Amino acid sequence: MSSALEARDVSVTVGAARILSHVTAKVERGEWVAVIGPNGAGKTTLLRAFAGLLTFAGQVLVEGRAVQGSTRRQLARQIAMVPQQPQTPGQLTVAEYVLLGRTPHIGYFATETRTDRLAAERAMARLRLRQFTDRILGSLSGGELQRVVLARALAQEAPVLLLDEPTSALDLGRQQDALELLDELRRDSELTVLSAMHDLSLAGQYADRLLLLDGGRLVAQGKPSVVLSEDVIAAHYDARVRVIRENGAVFVLPRREVKRWVH
């Protein structure tokens, strides 16, 4: 059986800069894998390569099928992508926005059918958005908007979900809400999730596996308890942290080095 996502020796070059070099990685069906790494490590670029949104050297396979050989429409039925800063036109209603997620299932010149409306309704019910149906996007809070964007991705009914920093704009409680919901969704709908994440503690608690990128290279991968160590984080993030392990969970805390002044 083929993996949900597979990158074989993928490199991305923009101008003279090499953004990703020779990345080889797999994501199995039903897995939640988080891509971590410092700013500029190539996390977003890796996601975009999986979604077929940029040109790259090497091979990317989605459900065993090469991205390069697929049409945009075939790809959109396999992969739903939630960008870090999605465009949410303020005047669209929630229903209209979620219905746009059905695009890969609607003929190019056609409009939505009953099936599409029901799929959108289902995605909205799943994300507790039924009361917001007729609200315009401009009137929603950050957390509500995040759920609406997720609902659009869910309405796409693709087996693979790519999320770029899904919680970066949310407060602590809303971050947990969103990630719990995501975990629930992927179990119910048997989704494969690949997400770029900044917060290492959250990544460690929710993801099955981590991919650590640094300078465009895949420098470590494996279970959170293996990847998240004080040495690894110090080496690649240039950060001073304390890693706390508790009941199998891993917490990464930033730690200030107190300078003592001697008179």
Add this chain to the structure above:
Amino acid sequence: MARPALQRYSGIIKTCPLCEEQFECAQGHPGCWCEAVGLGRRTLADIRAVAYGCVCPACLSGFAARERARRDNDLNGVDENTGPVTWAKAVPHAAVRSRGVSAVWALVALGSLAGALLLGLGTGAASIGPASIVASLLSHFQVFHVASPLSTVNDAILWQIRAPRVVLAALVGGMLAVAGSAYQGVFRNPLADPYLLGVAAGAGLGATLAIAYAAAGSDIGLLLPLAAFAGALVAVAGAYVLGRSAGGVRGTSTLILAGVIVALFMTAIQTFVQQQRSDILRSVYSWILGGFGTADWHSVTLVVPYIAVSSAIILLHRRVLDVLSLGDEEAASLGIDVRRARLVLVLVATAGTAAAVAVSGLIGFVGIIIPHTIRLLVSPSYRAIVPLSILAGAGFLILADALARTILSPAELPIGVVTAFFGAPFFAILLRTSRRMVM
């Protein structure tokens, strides 16, 4: 929400997946609402498709009301949320749909267009009433054997002079407005108008060359539209090739910049030709200002195919234009081939605009203001903007032309003066009073 007074049946409290209210399940007990409500197979399938787990009585009643309404084939007459329900007040379940053109706005737009047509046909040196126009039309088509109330002269004025002029104004107005809406959607730029990629400059150069160098004795009336049309297409093709080769992945701003460069270059050539041949300045100037003074049925048949095909293709793209409003990357991840969609839309909008420009000259303002007016008044969705722009653009230009030929009668004002003079204050008021964002 106050909980409905339920008899205590089971004591099992569940949360409704649709409205998130808590309710008490009475499953399996006599009088259980699940059994009492009795729903059709299709509605049950709908509920299963939407809800995870049990649905509360309120929501279920909402579905029941919806089903009743559907069964009575009377979806418009029955308020889905307040139908008679046995167990609880139904929770309002707004329908998941995209706002298109509501019946009211469709009627308003069609009514205004019909009014504009009658007004455009009726006004002029010989005033003809709407009733006479309709009767004369019916007599021409031999319907109901109505006798035309018009004299032979008035009949000729109406059908050989005014009618082609009004029809041409409608076609050009609709085309410019719909092309403007397509350009604004494709470039996600509120300033985009149909002349964005150099159509105006190209057509201007083509027309100038035709006027300056046409061989003596050639039919300038036939040559001019063709030259303008060709010039417009050359300009946009040049802009597109330049924008693609220089821009690649850089997106739409490179294309717009390429359009500006091509337009400047062509304007330079046009100015040079005019300097060499100052005797043609007047006719070039009057062509550029635009108008329908020379309209006849021949020019109507000349442009109809272009405008019909172009508008139809843009109309078919109305949902794609909504997807494009999410940006290139997200539209691509939703399965749209953004580059191809943009190429097709720019191509058909340009061909239609070039045909319109060829027969009417450069008429500003319509292409930019009409789509924005619809956006502000009706809906930001292209499902409303595209079809309503066609109707409103047609009506607007008929009225502008009627004003252009009557204000200083028998002299004619350039129509561009009228569209801007009356359109600008109207749009200023709209912009001031509307709370919606421009884009």
